[in-house]
Amino acid sequence: MASFLGFYFVTLIILAITTFAPVTAAEELAVGGATGWRQPGANETEMYSNWAATRRFRIGDSLRFEYKNDSVVVVDKWGYYHCNESHPISVYNTGNTIINIEKPGPMYFESGDPEHCKNGQRLLVEVIRVHQDSPAPSPFSSAASSSVFSNLVFIYMVLITAASSIM
8 A cells, every 4th residue: 555655656756757847938139149139240230140049049038139329129030131221011119129029930120221221230040939930859769858767767767766775
């Protein structure tokens, strides 16, 4: 009877661990990091492209633009590639702008000053889909899921050993 209760206890712990596994939380991302939103120097024209390349943007995240004497203009693809904000989607000039990411796909931003944009003060972010349209891979097809499974098996074995030594 005692070993059954130990097994039951361990099973409940494993169930709790897998049920409450960490889920990716929404993030507020400071555009440009500590540098903020400013006109790049002559040798930094790719700074915002490089910044975006090191991050994953998800629905629910937000972008925080911090700037002085400038603006953030949300534009379409054409406006982004031509540094043309004549048909903006949105314009912000408060110095501290937070833009929520609400849908997958590309988002285009540039400075309201066309010269700043031409010098590299523009940003393209690719927002990833939460659920892919393709079929889900098998749960043990990737190294990451194998690692999670291995960790759970290890935890289970440790808890079984601990429970049996208590009983």
